[in-house]
Amino acid sequence: MYCHGRRHMGRLNYSGWRVFREGLRGQKGWAQAWRNPEPKSHYDVVVIGGGGHGLATAYYLAKTHGIRNVAVIERGWLGGGNTGRNTTVIRSNYYYPASAELYDLSLRLYEGLGKDLNYNVMVSQRGMINIAHSRHDMEVAARAVGAMRLNGIETKMLTPAEIQKRAPILDCSPYARFPVWGGYVQERGGTARHDAIAWGYARAADALGVDIIQQCEVTGFRRDAGGRVTGVETSKGFIGAGKVGMAVAGHSSVIAELAGFRLPVTSYALQAFVSEPVKPVLDTVLMSISSGLYVSQSDKGGLVLGGGLDLFPSYAQRGNVQITRGVLGGMADQFPSLGRVRFVRQWAGIVDVVQDSSPILGETPIPGLYINCGWGTGGFKAIPGGGTMLAHHIATGRPHRIAEPFGLNRFNTGALVDEAAGAGIAH
Amino acid sequence: MMLIDCPWCGPREQLEFRCGGESHIQRPGPAEEISDETWGNYLFFRDNPKGVHFERWHHLGGCGLWFNVARDTVTHRIYAVYPMDAPKPAIGKD
Numbered sequence: 075m076y077c078h079g080r081r082h083m084g085r086l087n088y089s090g091w092r093v094f095r096e097g098l099r100g101q102k103g104w105a106q107a108w109r110n111p112e113p114k115s116h117y118d119v120v121v122i123g124g125g126g127h128g129l130a131t132a133y134y135l136a137k138t139h140g141i142r143n144v145a146v147i148e149r150g151w152l153g154g155g156n157t158g159r160n161t162t163v164i165r166s167n168y169y170y171p172a173s174a175e176l177y178d179l180s181l182r183l184y185e186g187l188g189k190d191l192n193y194n195v196m197v198s199q200r201g202m203i204n205i206a207h208s209r210h211d212m213e214v215a216a217r218a219v220g221a222m223r224l225n226g227i228e229t230k231m232l233t234p235a236e237i238q239k240r241a242p243i244l245d246c247s248p249y250a251r252f253p254v255w256g257g258y259v260q261e262r263g264g265t266a267r268h269d270a271i272a273w274g275y276a277r278a279a280d281a282l283g284v285d286i287i288q289q290c291e292v293t294g295f296r297r298d299a300g301g302r303v304t305g306v307e308t309s310k311g312f313i314g315a316g317k318v319g320m321a322v323a324g325h326s327s328v329i330a331e332l333a334g335f336r337l338p339v340t341s342y343a344l345q346a347f348v349s350e351p352v353k354p355v356l357d358t359v360l361m362s363i364s365s366g367l368y369v370s371q372s373d374k375g376g377l378v379l380g381g382g383l384d385l386f387p388s389y390a391q392r393g394n395v396q397i398t399r400g401v402l403g404g405m406a407d408q409f410p411s412l413g414r415v416r417f418v419r420q421w422a423g424i425v426d427v428v429q430d431s432s433p434i435l436g437e438t439p440i441p442g443l444y445i446n447c448g449w450g451t452g453g454f455k456a457i458p459g460g461g462t463m464l465a466h467h468i469a470t471g472r473p474h475r476i477a478e479p480f481g482l483n484r485f486n487t488g489a490l491v492d493e494a495a496g497a498g499i500a501h
Numbered sequence: 502m503m504l505i506d507c508p509w510c511g512p513r514e515q516l517e518f519r520c521g522g523e524s525h526i527q528r529p530g531p532a533e534e535i536s537d538e539t540w541g542n543y544l545f546f547r548d549n550p551k552g553v554h555f556e557r558w559h560h561l562g563g564c565g566l567w568f569n570v571a572r573d574t575v576t577h578r579i580y581a582v583y584p585m586d587a588p589k590p591a592i593g594k595d
Contacts, residue, residue: 327549338545340522341574386520389551389574395502396516429545486541 087192107273108280113287116314117145119468120306122292122329124148125157126268126454127321127446129275129286130461131468133191136282138462139469144284145315146276147308149291153272156323159391159423160454161346161368161380163359165202165263166227169218172479172491173432174225179476180459184266187458193274195266196373200358202263203237205244207252207364214363219258229260243355243409251407252365263359265370271457295333295443303333303442317468319444321460324389324424326447335439337447338429338485343384343422344451345393347401349415351375367404377415379405383451384422393422425450431494435463435480436473444468445482503572506582509564521557523547524569525589551575553592557585 086092086105096103119135121128124146135141148154164184166177188195206212215231222229234254238246246254276286287310294307295318305314320329324341351374361368366382381401384394398420406413427450428434434448446464449456459476466474473481479491503515529535529543548554554574560566571581571592581590 325551327547328551331550336542336546337549338547340547340549341551387522387549387554387556387574388577390577394515485545486538488537488541 088194107277108286111285111287113145113147113285113290113308113310113313115312116305117285118143118316120144120313120315120318121146121464122306122318122320123155123322124150124152124272124276124286124288125155125321125323126153126271126275126457127323127449127460127464128319129153129272129279130457131319131321131446131464132284132286132461133275133279133282134462134465135469136279136284139465141469142283144279145287145313146279146284147287147290147292147306147313149289151288152276152286153269155325156423156425156453157268157272157457159346159421160268161370161378162265162268162372162454163202163263163368163370164197164266164455165260165359166455167202167204167218167222167229167258167260167263168225168227169221169493170491171225172476173493174222174227175476176433176459176463176480177456178225178227179462180456181262183458183462184455185262187266187271187274191274191278193270193277195270195274197264197266198373199262199264200370201240201259201261202359202361203232203240203257203259204361204363205237205252205257206255207362208255211363212255215256215258222260227260228262229258232257232259240358241356241360243411244360245408245410252362252404257363259358265359265372266454268454271454275457275461292329292332295440297440301441303440315442317442317444319446319464319468320438321446321464323447323449323453324426326426326445330438330445333438333440333443337434337482339426339434339448340387341389341424342386342427343388343390343393344425345381345384345397345401345420345422347379347398347417348372348419349377349379349412349417352377352412352415355412362404362408365400365404365408367401367408369405369409376418377405377412383425383427388422389424391422391424393420425453427451429485429494430490430492432491433460433480434482435460435477436467436482438482503577503579505558505570505579507560507563507566508568508582508584509566510560513560513563517560517562519559519561521559521567524555524557524585553580555589 166181359370428448463477
């Protein structure tokens with residue numbers, strides 16, 4: 075699996091040696107990383123959405139299940155939606171066993187993804203620390219750590235002194251606006267380069283024969299007399315498909331409406347922020363249980379921040395100033411030395427929030443149309459797992475064992491996986 | 502940031518308000534006669550349009566009034582503010 079790039083179109087592997095050689099040859103030997111084909115008239119599988127989940131689905135369809143007559147169709151450009159708009163955090167510190175299994179599969183796949191894709195996805199397991207600011211936060215943290223350890227996810231409680239040692243710039247003084255009572259850490263948590271996830275999956279999927287078709291918007295579905303999907307109408311014409319998968323995050327309700335069904339999803343804007351580059355000041359990911367602020371420092375030196383949702387339905391990929399003020403104010407309070415750091419970018423992604431804050435994986439009411447959505451504010455960390463689940467269901471016609479609790483029918487049976495309460499996800 | 506025209510207080514900034522989600526949802530019933538599917542659809546399934554959305558807002562930091570708003574979810578333009586018990590207004594495409 076390391077060298078599949080050689081099998082298609084004679085593409086060479088990326089390696090340290092190649093970087094060195096191209097350095098000597100004036101960088102003239104690099105080839106296009108993936109093709110830019112026109113759509114064929116028919117594919118075995120069409121995946122709607124060229125973000126992380128869609129590209130990963132196509133990759134695992136080709137690699138794991140041998141289904142290579144696959145197209146990924148994307149309205150904009152690869153990874154231009156939430157894949158390029160998140161805060162790049164990866165972790166699996168969830169409460170319920172079903173979620174722990176799903177997210178930890180994802181984290182394990184992330185750990186091996188660079189080699190699997192032959193692409194440097196810059197996974198950095200720098201630890202994910204959740205900070206408690208009160209006795210009640212500490213009780214929540216202890217409960218979460220107990221549940222995670224029962225789920226087999228290694229986490230441990232930290233004292234204020236341990237947190238101060240790991241994050242010297244965090245205000246842990248007795249008079250801090252957000253006093254630090256303690257917290258917990260998942261050492262395997264950390265960050266990955268989000269663009270590289272999209273590009274790495276795209277290159278590896280393309281090498282296995284997947285057509286990646288950008289600037290191609292789905293405008294409708296074509297169905298046979300029995301109601302089964304036979305293809306999609308797009309801005310580049312009709313594309314026939316044996317099966318269709320959709321992984322379109324915040325736009326899931328829009329695609330579902332084209333197909334003629336509803337989802338238990340509401341779309342919200344989630345903001346993120348990047349500061350000017352500063353010297354290395356933070357070598358872990360910090361999340362504040364009370365304020366919802368999370369922060370890490372990128373390899374370029376920029377501080378990457380996120381916070382809570384803009385709590386009204388939105389498809390506008392921009393945020394509102396009161397949330398901006400809350401997130402940046404929280405940062406200035408908790409990291410006084412960063413109070414005068416300037417910010418260079420702010421943006422929002424449109425996230426698909428579900429009542430129980432768990433994803434929706436599997437079949438839709440439309441035969442032949444499969445779905446991967448509902449990751450809400452946490453889709454990036456789930457990309458390898460979400461792609462594996464959707465590919466498995468499309469290829470075998472059955473849900474993966476790990477995906478079984480996450481079917482759309484749980485909203486009618488009542489068997490919710492309520493991570494909104496369990497993991498204290500901030501919405 | 503939006504300026505929302507509270508029917509009681511007049512135009513105030515969005516900071517004072519909370520969105521209460523989709524409006525005009527009718528509770529099905531009687532409860533013992535409806536299917537799990539109907540009940541699940543009532544509880545969880547929502548209109549989530551990219552365009553005009555009919556939704557409830559609450560003037561939490563003001564007079565406390567609940568009212569309906571017809572708002573575009575892309576531009577955030579507010580087309581209508583109307584009472585909780587009024588039907589959906591017709592919003593023309595422009």
